[in-house]
Amino acid sequence: MSSPEDLAEKFGELPDEVMAELQNMLRIYNIDAEDLFFKWEEYCLKMGEDIKLNLKNITTFKDDAREQFEIEMRAKSKSAQAPAARGVQRTAKSTGDVFNMLDGLTPATPRSAGPSAAKRKLEKAGYETPLAERTSKLAVGSSPVGPGPGFRTPGAITSVPFRNRPDPGKVMEVYNPNIEIPELPLPGYPGYESRVQFAALIQAKNFGYKPMYQKLVAGSQVLDDRIEEYAVAIQKEHNIPNEDFCNPCSKLPEEVVVVGRIVTDVMESQKRSNEASLLLEASRGDGEGGRVRLDLSALKGYAFYPGMTVAFKAMNPTADKLLVKSVLTPPTYFGAGSKPSDMEEEFRKLAAGNFNVFIAAGPYTTDDNLDFEGLTELVDKIVETEPDAVFLSGPFIDTEHPKVKLGDFPVDMNNFSGYVLEDLFKEKITSQLNRITKSMVLLVPSTRDAVSKHVSFPQDRFQRKLLGLQPNVQLLTNPCMIALNEIQFGISSADILFHLNMQEVKASGKGIEMNTFHRLANYVISSSHFYPLFPAPEASQVGYTTPVDLQWMRLAEFPGNIKPDVLILSSKLPGTVKVVNGVVTINPGFMSTTRTAGTYAFMTVEPPTKILEEENIVPPPDDEFTLKHRIYNRARVEIRRI
Template sequence: MSRSIDVITHFGPEADKPEIITELQNLTKVHALTVEDLYIKWEQFSNQKRQTHTDLTSKNLDEFKQFLQLQMEKRATQISSNSKINPSIKKPLINKSLNSSPLFGLNIPKTPTLKKRRLHGPSSLSDSKKPYTAGSEVETNGNGDSSLKLEFTPGVPEGNEDTKFQPSAKSLNVNTPNPSTFQTPTINTPTALKLSTTGGKILDSLNPENVEISPGNSNVGLDSTEELPPSEVRVEPFYDAKKYRFRTMRQNLQEASDVLDDQIDSFTRIIQDHYKLSPNDFADPTIQSQSEIYAVGRIVPDSPTYDKFLNPESLALETSRMGGVGRRVRLDLSQINELSFFLGQIVAFKGKNANGDYFTVNSTLALPYPNSPVSTPEELQEYQANLEGSSLKVIATCGPYFADDSFSLELLEDFISRINTEVKPHVLILFGPFIDITHPLIASGKLPNFPQFKTQPKTLDELFLKLFTPILKTISPHIQVILIPSTRDAISNHAAYPQASLIRKALQLPKKNFKCVTNPSSFQINEIYFGCSNVDTFKDLKEVIKGGTTSSRYRLDRVSEHILQQRRYYPIFPGSIRTRIKSNNIQVKKESNNVKGNEEKVYEHISGADLDVGYLGLTEFAGGFTPDIMIIPSDLQYFARVVQNVVVINPGRFIRATGNRGSYAQITVTCPDLEDGKLTLVEGEEPVYLHNVWKRARVDLITS
């Protein structure tokens, strides 16, 4: 009797019929579901039929049975196709790692206000539509196989089947790291790296025919014991650091939804102003209407059970509470010939919902690009005088800084030596992770023995102080050093994105030339605005593409344009989660013939974007304008491009998993000159100049 009441409670008065109750109860028994779970399946079934309400008729119940059967068969097929049957393997008892990063926190940020004036970008897009590209093909930055046989493994890029992991028998019972583990090392110190290539080799260049490589900082090499001369460059952060010091793991759904709503509403105002539309032109796309309307919303999948493979027929539009009570409506994109969409993208459409089931899109409204930064003639002349007419040199590198089977920093030591003696940059930007929490030796808790230390490091903070700090202190005090954390950094106590800066004092780094900034961060080096983000947007952004013109374009150009149009360093929502199958953790149920079995895959969380939804406002472009140079490290092949008059750079990883040399970016920007014609004068009440860094910059991608 109680089960009958549960059925009526969940399915409504329509289910108060003996034959319907019997059918639904049978389905709960056959598929081992609770009434609540069965009702959730029924809602999925109704959503797939594109109906807001599906009647409980015999015909629909028969179709519902087929729906459940297909789901069960699909799940069984995936398990059998992705697993290797091995009846002799038993599932061991594994202690779960406590090293996972927090995913969510809370509160609503506000983008820092800026005193800097902004002007619209170039009026002519003829040049910007044809991005600069590096002239030659470059080597792929593949990952080698790891030689260690450990229980926990580093992050493996999705779809990279070349990186395999074979656990040893002893690795099946590795405990969570604890102080005693650190005090009793179980492996020896790795030998020096065997580097197959030479450092300092130029792999690729952007704009080499127009700009010569900067000779560098003339002060580097001077006696550091004497009083330092005035710096040739000025580094100024362009954000409010206090707003990044929030507590994670405190997500409030109401505040998170407010942030997501604000994103849609703010773009509605931008579209309205840019296209000179009236507020009455915008309406709710989920309501049936025969009139064309304008609608702004977020791209989402049309089904909660999507399997990460989307197409133009499987997309829906999510509205804000103000624009459509937060409801979703499926999109009919059959009339659109060219498109490039991704989950979380804010879009603007013109169309109508004639039947109540679909919003038919007749045209898409391109989002306007943000403004470009400007400077006054007096400011530019001051920067020119500081550099004495020479060009600016900036170096950007991204971790990890040691191989998967080693803690050797031989490559970093060699790199810093070349920085001080040969390269001599004005600014050195170091992206994390410095000590990667997903590193195999760290994840397993097996730190090696360091014979060069009198006392062995007992914590990961001590490991940084003993390994990294002495090397970083050898950097010339005339070089400005900027540290940007990663959510995988073991030395960071803030493992969510956006991420607070590292604590320079705790790292025992000099105050005079070291600066720790947030992730993401915007800062100014002389007149040039840099935008840096240490989350892999280029890899995580998966597009839904339609049309030959769109698909034939270089993918990294499309992704860069999405970032600029969305005005956020990480416009994807929800964020990515990187997992891998733990090959040693398989449960096998032996059958009577002892030949076949069923496998249960166990997934291990490695890392991800780790978005803190309540603070996503801090990931927006500071001041609402584009940076002159945008640096976003990625696991993908290093590159340097000019997209919409913005220099976009992926410096690549400093070292590969196998210990081979990686790459870094060397940026040269000529000194601003009001007379050479490379700066664009913008008339107004007070004359200002567009920086046009894309005309004045050269980027070299070099082996580390």
């Protein structure tokens, strides 16, 4: 059993009564501090809010853990009894079809009900579509015809009604509170057309590739290229001669520099990676694609994840274990800048006041309905305040929503276009977006969007005509890098923060960032990639599948390795905002959790007045001199409850 020191390392300093309760849970369930911490994280995510470690919350956490434990024990008990039960059923009389797909239309035996009985049943039933309560019996079974055992039917969900949501409008977190929010709408606000200039920084047409056509050779080449390009960048960053780089899998009696990708040999998807499971994989060019186990005992602290490209100073005296002495800092990537003339144009555009942005991420409704009350409330605020831009990322019509899975929603046959889910989008989403007329709306799809023709990540844009979207809606790829005036935004709807949190292997120590959000976001920024994790987690780990098309993962790189000014990474982790590596990084949280309303983000950015005044530089004739945008000094960001 773990010691109080182990608990303190995972949970931090705690009151004595809380520490006693945690130690009690360790004894009851015979687990260690790390497993208990994972259970606490899962509990916080399930509750959909940031919960403090006090005696009251620990008590409810214990109750929840006990319920989960009892459910697991009942499931094990049933699985142990299942063979005997099946043996008895073989001798029993047939009671109908195996999965109740015919809803009792099949007679119990040929003698008890003849063809006439079946005919009467058919006449009574007609050719109607199965009701939700009938199909739900099929959906929750273990049969291949329905969703897996983790699926929940709408009847099993107890959601908080939207009108009873906790603390509506409450500001959960503020970045740069010294910057004042202007009175919105701005006096004489002319609309976004004269204030916002849109520019895409990626080649959107490249995202129109055919998904599910991945070639293994092309995918492996992408992984190799990332290792080799990282080695070149590391050599330039640290000024390392060629002869100091070696194959990590060969015998290395002296300390050398090795470059490779972190991999893990954990076989069961339900188990998390740990220090003992980590290996370093070399590229095929420099190390023939070999793998060697890592010995991290010499490091005072570390933080790795599968797919992470790293450079070590290390030894391998026996050729079977790499003794890591130190980790080389990753290459430095620079932020965006603009010409002084462009900054002056930005100043003129914002003469009426600050640049204002709303940011929200799906799901947009709880699991027991398709009313989209949170989205309606958000659009009400947007129409009232008239911001310059609105970022909305998917999923909108979520493939993981129970009612979408069952098809449990009405279809208006009078306006039926032949596309059921697209009609649902137009009814619930497009109708709301059409109310926004003075703001630019930027839509980012998700791989969980039922209306997206593109099923893999990186992901192509929505189809405007099919969804009936108006001209002020800009359709973005997933991920995407754009510029609104001089401000560069990077955005992705893939929940990379949560996925990294599930796969990360770390040990606290010197040089290791203790703030979880800061550390996870820095993985993305320092790798110059929107999804550096490989492979993506399985559905059994995070509750849904993340289809990554490895062959096209170069599309998820930061264009030109330039850091954005603002990075938007929506996640089921609690909404927050921090400056990470010089980048204003925002997780707006989800608009709705499975059972209650969630959060969104609001950002206001001051014009570059101070930058122009402080620099006071006359640009050279070629106008190649650039000024840094310094959005981290000019922006105020709030995380708000809807």
